[in-house]
Amino acid sequence: MNKTFNQKAWYFVIPVFVLVAFNAAVPLMTVVNYSFQETFGSNVFAWEGTRWFKEILHSERFHASLGRQAIFTFIILLIQLPLGIFIALTMPKKGWGVPVCLILMSMPLLIPWNVVGAMWNIFALPDIGFLGNSLNSIGFDYNFTQQSGDAWFTTVLMDVWHWTSLVVLLSYAGLNSIQPAYYQAAEIDGASRWDIFRYIELPKMKKVLTLAILLRFMDSFMIYTEPFVLTGGGPGNATNFLSLDLVKMALGQFDLGPAAAMSLIYFLIVLLICWIFYSLMMKNEART
Amino acid sequence: MIFTNLNASSWSNVGQPKEKGLFDFDFITWMAWTWPTASFFIFIALCISVMYFWEKKVPGGSPRKGILGLDTTRGDRLFVSLLGSAFIHLAWLGLVGSLLWIATIICVAYFVLVFKYV
Numbered sequence: 001m002n003k004t005f006n007q008k009a010w011y012f013v014i015p016v017f018v019l020v021a022f023n024a025a026v027p028l029m030t031v032v033n034y035s036f037q038e039t040f041g042s043n044v045f046a047w048e049g050t051r052w053f054k055e056i057l058h059s060e061r062f063h064a065s066l067g068r069q070a071i072f073t074f075i076i077l078l079i080q081l082p083l084g085i086f087i088a089l090t091m092p093k094k095g096w097g098v099p100v101c102l103i104l105m106s107m108p109l110l111i112p113w114n115v116v117g118a119m120w121n122i123f124a125l126p127d128i129g130f131l132g133n134s135l136n137s138i139g140f141d142y143n144f145t146q147q148s149g150d151a152w153f154t155t156v157l158m159d160v161w162h163w164t165s166l167v168v169l170l171s172y173a174g175l176n177s178i179q180p181a182y183y184q185a186a187e188i189d190g191a192s193r194w195d196i197f198r199y200i201e202l203p204k205m206k207k208v209l210t211l212a213i214l215l216r217f218m219d220s221f222m223i224y225t226e227p228f229v230l231t232g233g234g235p236g237n238a239t240n241f242l243s244l245d246l247v248k249m250a251l252g253q254f255d256l257g258p259a260a261a262m263s264l265i266y267f268l269i270v271l272l273i274c275w276i277f278y279s280l281m282m283k284n285e286a287r288t
Numbered sequence: 289m290i291f292t293n294l295n296a297s298s299w300s301n302v303g304q305p306k307e308k309g310l311f312d313f314d315f316i317t318w319m320a321w322t323w324p325t326a327s328f329f330i331f332i333a334l335c336i337s338v339m340y341f342w343e344k345k346v347p348g349g350s351p352r353k354g355i356l357g358l359d360t361t362r363g364d365r366l367f368v369s370l371l372g373s374a375f376i377h378l379a380w381l382g383l384v385g386s387l388l389w390i391a392t393i394i395c396v397a398y399f400v401l402v403f404k405y406v
Contacts, residue, residue: 026319029329033320045320050381050388057382268374275371279358 035260052261062262064237065245066269072156072241073220079160080216081209084167089197091172102172105165113162117229120158124230144231148238151231155239158226163219167212174208175201207281214277221270242266335366354406362403369395369402 035052037045056062091101108116126132126143131154135142144154182200191199224243227233233240233248240248246266250259339362343349349361360368373395380391 029325030319032328033322033325036322036325037320039320043317043320045322047322053378053381054385057378265378268371268378271371272375275367279356283358 031260031263033260034256035264036257038257041254048257052258053265056258056262056265061245062265065240065242068240069221069242072223073217075156076159076163076220077213077216079156080164080167081213083160084164084212085171085205085209087164087168088171088175089201091168093176102169105168105172108162108165109169111162113225114229116158116162117226120154120161120226121230124154146235148235151235151239155227155230158230159220159223162226163216166215170208170212171205174205178204210277210281214274214281217273217277218270221273332370335370339363339366356406358406360406365403365406368406369399372398372402 036048036050038048039045087105091105092098111119121129123129124132124144126136126145132142132144141147142150144150178201182204183196186196186200222243223241224247227239227241228244228247231239233244243266246259246262249255249262342362349363351359351361354360354365358364376395376398377388377391380388380394384390
């Protein structure tokens, strides 16, 4: 068969290239430029070398917010993955329940992030909010605006409410792609419910679960809007996650140089972890 | 007017006219280009160009299974080298703090190792 070798279709990609250049490459280059300089605005810059990087790497404040961020992401993954898988397992496989469950599950995902923050803020207010008021009336001393433990609890709860659905939907898709033959074979062998989960469902869901972990990691590691609206990083610095801290440094203090250095380090951490996940996924791909 | 004067770069002569440098064309001054950062990006661009011509010469990306047990092509190895170099430089800055060029030499060795074995 004679096939014409023609790569001209690649020219259609040019608009995307231009778009990406302006919304990713140019800002990223600017951040790199800023991270080596000091500025007081009006485009006046002075060269500082690697000073900001050294400062950030040794900064207690950066270590603290990075630590908070890591703990938050860890807690989120620890709760959302098992919970998501569990909900996906209990969801109906056929009948009228399927669309109902799917729509109910997609609902939190459709709400804009700042609205989620505002909703939970009002919901959790200790005096008038349903959650806050109820907790207080049954005897808990709950006030997320003043006690850091409560602020963490509310932030984690909000994120679980918002994002577990994503894990559910991905796991549900993974479960539905398992051929019935596997279950029949398991039934013949007299496998218990746990065995079916451990040796059929979990291995078959491996790919979607890696994807779910990757997505949930990235989103929660870069979370900004929801805690910004809910707690604003408070009380004190209790929920001051990395992205909140970054914005405070860049726009609050107008320390553009250190903030640029911090965002580059942040970016490199995210890039590294995503690359590790990607490699693991591809490794599985090659084996199966 | 395209060739407006720029603000100068120290407090004593703010608002004074300044001689234009190479990067001082107006719509780009906010990007705050400097030669060191520009040469960094020129280096990245060169790397990508080299990859292009290498691919022309030896097509297929020479895939293999490296010591990490990952299937890598040339592009993957470049990415691993660059990302690793960034972390080597950061680690050097954090732990040692001065003589950053030693970290750069380590990175060259790291590049070679990655392209040979990973």
